[in-house]
Amino acid sequence: MEFTFDNNIPIYIQLLEYMKIYLISGVFKSGDKLPSVREFATTFKVNPNTMQKALAELESMKLIYTERTNGKYVTKDSKLIEKLKDEYAITLAKSYFQGMRRIGLGKADSIKYLEGIDE
Amino acid sequence: MNEMKLLEIKDLNKSFDDKQILKDINLSISEGKIVGLLGKNGAGKTTLIKLINDLLTPTSGTVMIKGEKVGVESKKVISYLPERTYLNKQMKVSEVIDYFADFYDNFDIEKAKKLLIDLDLDINQKLSKMSKGMQEKVQLVLVMSRIADLYILDEPLGGVDPATRDYILDTILTNFNDGASVIISTHLISDIERILDEVIFIDKGKIILQSDADKLRNKEKLSIDEIFRRMFKC
Numbered sequence: 001m002e003f004t005f006d007n008n009i010p011i012y013i014q015l016l017e018y019m020k021i022y023l024i025s026g027v028f029k030s031g032d033k034l035p036s037v038r039e040f041a042t043t044f045k046v047n048p049n050t051m052q053k054a055l056a057e058l059e060s061m062k063l064i065y066t067e068r069t070n071g072k073y074v075t076k077d078s079k080l081i082e083k084l085k086d087e088y089a090i091t092l093a094k095s096y097f098q099g100m101r102r103i104g105l106g107k108a109d110s111i112k113y114l115e116g117i118d119e
Numbered sequence: 120m121n122e123m124k125l126l127e128i129k130d131l132n133k134s135f136d137d138k139q140i141l142k143d144i145n146l147s148i149s150e151g152k153i154v155g156l157l158g159k160n161g162a163g164k165t166t167l168i169k170l171i172n173d174l175l176t177p178t179s180g181t182v183m184i185k186g187e188k189v190g191v192e193s194k195k196v197i198s199y200l201p202e203r204t205y206l207n208k209q210m211k212v213s214e215v216i217d218y219f220a221d222f223y224d225n226f227d228i229e230k231a232k233k234l235l236i237d238l239d240l241d242i243n244q245k246l247s248k249m250s251k252g253m254q255e256k257v258q259l260v261l262v263m264s265r266i267a268d269l270y271i272l273d274e275p276l277g278g279v280d281p282a283t284r285d286y287i288l289d290t291i292l293t294n295f296n297d298g299a300s301v302i303i304s305t306h307l308i309s310d311i312e313r314i315l316d317e318v319i320f321i322d323k324g325k326i327i328l329q330s331d332a333d334k335l336r337n338k339e340k341l342s343i344d345e346i347f348r349r350m351f352k353c
Contacts, residue, residue: 005313007342010333045289047153047314050333 003044011046015054018044023063023074024085030078033071034064123186125150125269125300126171131180133166140166141324144180148300150268153291153314155332156304157347158321164304165202167321168273171302172199184269195225198267200258202274208247212240212257219261231264234294238286252279259287263294270301276310284310309344318343322351 005014022028034040037055041048055072058064063080066072075081100110124147131144141163148154158164169175170182173189184193206215212235220226235242238256246254259275272291276284284307292314295301305311312318318335320327327350332343339346 007309007312007344008336008340010336011313012333042293045292045314047292047316049151049153049316053333 005046011050012053012057015044015046015051016057019054019058020063020084020088023081024088028074030074030081031076032074034073036071124148124183125185126302127183127186128171129181129183131167131170131182132178133170133175134178139324141170144326146319146326146329148269148302148317150298150300152316153295153301153303154317154319155308155311155315155343156302156319156321157306157308157343158304159306159351162321163324164321165273168199168271168302168304171271172197196268198262198265198270200262200270200272200275202277204254204258206246206254206258209245211243211245213242215246215257215261216242219264223265225266227264227266230294231260234260234264234290238290252283255279256283256287256290259290263290266296268299270295270299272301272303274305275303276305276307281310288314308347309342312343315343320347320350 003018005011028034034055035043037048037052040055041051044051055064059066059072062077063075063084064072065075096114097107097110100106100113105113126146126148128144128146131141132139133141144167156164156167166175170177171184171189173182173193182189184196187193210218216228216231216235219231220228232242235257238260240249240253240256240260246257249257255275255278259272262270262272270291275287275291279287288311291301291303303311303315312332315332317329318332319329335343335346341349
């Protein structure tokens, strides 16, 4: 996967978004050991310090935790990940309805459009 | 007690004849940072870099590396990529590698060979037969293969195409050792800003700003490139 970054937004915030999607989609599951900061930095092609900052932010959100000397792990509390997924889905849904409202379509019509789309 | 900085510059001035090139430069760089030295052509970037490398003598002020004035010792721990090539173009890549290994105690020959392969370079080719982009890659390999405390890269992206620029940035990112710092001077800000911890803006021989890159983006809601352009209207 190619990762792209928008230079107008702090890089660590964009890394945080990528990491959240990893957690939500189960690339890293509850209780999994995470790659090292260096490994992540190589994957994303970013500065290790910036990667560290993004991981520290995830840690302060309790989504990951550090086991002393052993590395970082995804939280064992799977409810936290579920909650993150829920919040993320709501944000995506809201932005869909917002877009539809802009072209004059209400909620009921918007849902009809959704149902008419083959995945 | 103050934490000792990797690089500390105090009240530095440099004049050539009557012309003052650098004015009252004060700055410090900690360990483990990638710092962008950003300025237009003629802003004083290369002069500052040459002073850090002890290739020029300050008119006044001091440049310290790990608490010691620059000199023979600091040259051992600084790996420097000059703006212009100084390599003999009649040499083959393998000969240049041997030359560097002879010259520098801290040159990692295995790493150099690995990097050459990663960057698709032929060790048996003469430099004169290589494109400018390939020569720049060879130079970067030489510089990044030294185990140093400070890497100073003066315009490492100068003559190369955008695809090669990404290659070069990735090589820089994955090859500076833990605790070392990197100073990259460039006017090609948008290409490089994603890898920077800190930025230093230099204009007309003065340091205008030194800041954490993401903090600056957050504050201005703009890219470093755009902030720079607005500040200097270029």
